[in-house]
Amino acid sequence: MGEMQSALIAIDDIAIQRAKDGEMDALEQVFRAYQTTVYNTARRICRTAEDAEDVLQETFLEVCRSIASLRGEGTPSLTSWIRRIAASKALMKIRREKYRDADEFDEEFQGATSDADTALRMDLETAMTQLGDTARAVVWLHDVEGYTHEDIGEMMGKTVSFSKSQLARAHKKLRVWLNGGATC
């Protein structure tokens, strides 16, 4: 989460209050401050850059519509609120697109390579794209963005165990693709 935060441009409380009052220039400041964070979350969860751009747009439309009702003050609550909207929109996007692993979440592996190709080392970005959409979303939200399994289960309408098992499966796959050899 720290790495993502570093992409933030500072936004002060006055600008946040003006954004809550609906002032467009303040809303633009919010957009400029958070667009990179939102786009990165979306890009790491969604499969394509176009989908991530759609999520970026949908997230900030929601922010502009609902910021007046945001409870809590200051940058931290705004940040967690926007990040949560972005994550929800990205999860909605992958659900809507009904990528190949629509119902069976154990179909993580979608590329032409098989687990047996242990000699082939992938780079991490390639390996992430090879994971199924749900597994990729879980591993990113949990391990990078710091969401709990409870949060993830709630956002996906699934159980905590589902989130935990998706995370373990994702790491097993990554372990093979990145390091080769057998999984635990």
Add this chain to the structure above:
Amino acid sequence: MLIHCTMDELIAIRDARGSKTAKEHLENCDECMMEMERLYQTVAAMKALPVLDAPRDRWDTISKQVVAERRAQNKSFFGWAGLAAAAVMALLVGVQTGMVSHQPEPDDRVVTLMEQSQSLENILREIKPHQKVLNGRVASTVVRIEDEIRLVDDRLSSMRRQRAPSVEDLEILWGERVRLMDQLVIVRSNRATYVRF
């Protein structure tokens, strides 16, 4: 036979919720310790992935849409206000010409219904589930209710174009609108509205 930690167990230990047995094994097993180290490295590498910039600036599109939505909302609000004024005027004309009996005032009821509708709109805005997304079944209910509200609004708009809209008809339509808005509030607030995978 030595049983190594599974990936689930390693992740559980990393996240401070591992079993005592698994922790004890990990402390005494070089192989599992190496796996744990790999796990940490993978996550560290994920966190170190380059920050990506959105290829296009979307603010122009977003701001235009927000402004358009605000205009539509204002138009709708002033449309209703005009309708209310027309209803009150029609009633006043009726009273002056002796057409209206001294029954409970229908214009009062219309105004009350309009206020109720506005209150429900405000409640809806407050409970707008920005941190949640709807599951399929709830989403289709919401869409159906919203469609019905749109139909009522269309009928109210066409009444607004009439010179002397019937107060009774207005009362029926506003009553229907309040009923539908009430349903929408119930669906939006009471249901577990999360995306279902």
